[in-house]
Amino acid sequence: DAKTTQPPSMDCAEGRAANLPCNHSTISGNEYVYWYRQIHSQGPQYIIHGLKNNETNEMASLIITEDRKSSTLILPHATLRDTAVYYCIVRGNSGGSNYKLTFGKGTLLTVNP
Amino acid sequence: DVKVTQSSRYLVKRTGEKVFLECVQDMDHENMFWYRQDPGLGLRLIYFSYDVKMKEKGDIPEGYSVSREKKERFSLILESASTNQTSMYLCASSRQGRLETQYFGPGTRLLVL
Numbered sequence: 001d002a003k004t005t006q007p008p009s010m011d012c013a014e015g016r017a018a019n020l021p022c023n024h025s026t027i028s029g030n031e032y033v034y035w036y037r038q039i040h041s042q043g044p045q046y047i048i049h050g051l052k053n054n055e056t057n058e059m060a061s062l063i064i065t066e067d068r069k070s071s072t073l074i075l076p077h078a079t080l081r082d083t084a085v086y087y088c089i090v091r092g093n094s095g096g097s098n099y100k101l102t103f104g105k106g107t108l109l110t111v112n113p
Numbered sequence: 114d115v116k117v118t119q120s121s122r123y124l125v126k127r128t129g130e131k132v133f134l135e136c137v138q139d140m141d142h143e144n145m146f147w148y149r150q151d152p153g154l155g156l157r158l159i160y161f162s163y164d165v166k167m168k169e170k171g172d173i174p175e176g177y178s179v180s181r182e183k184k185e186r187f188s189l190i191l192e193s194a195s196t197n198q199t200s201m202y203l204c205a206s207s208r209q210g211r212l213e214t215q216y217f218g219p220g221t222r223l224l225v226l
Contacts, residue, residue: 042220043117043203043204043217043218043220044156044217045217046216089213100146100172101158101215102156103156105155
């Protein structure tokens with residue numbers, strides 16, 4: 001799996017968009033970008049994933065650069081409840097015994113009132 | 114919405130006790146996982162099950178066993194609890210062929226005295 005690099009922490013004002021970057025310069029052609037988050041004292045929560053096209057769901061948008069070497073998770077209107085550690089994971093398709101999720105250190109997003 | 118529930122949020126046990134952690138998911142998912150999460154060590158896979166009565170060892174199965182008698186339920190058993198098993202235990206589930214999109218329970222924080 002490709003290695004990812006994320007800033008250790010970010011701040012965002014409540015109601016503003018939060019843009020969380022992730023670098024994955026060694027990503028290969030069949031690897032997807034996944035985003036999870038973990039609110040303090042809770043289990044991780046799946047947010048979104050994509051291959052090369054931009055994706056949007058009810059939680060967030062995912063923008064992947066054309067060369068796929070980086071991506072940005074966008075929370076359009078951050079709330080206090082979005083304060084969490086956000087993890088960017090790059091993974092190939094399911095196959096073989098590579099079924100575990102490996103979380104790096106992630107980005108601690110703090111949404112301020 | 115996928116719902117993964119775990120039998121306890123907090124648990125205190127004594128060294129040598131047999132401990133059962135229960136996990137139930139309501140989305141008919143084929144795959145279920147047990148992880149533990151410790152500060153500085155991230156998420157580590159203990160066991161994985163891809164079908165009823167089927168299981169595979171993860172990275173750290175020593176001291177643990179699992180049981181999957183029904184599709185919706187995956188149990189983690191600590192045969193003889195030890196203090197180094199004090200941790201946050203997280204259960205997750207996913208659909209067949211979608212191993213990367215895992216839905217997590219709230220976690221059980223286990224303290225072994």
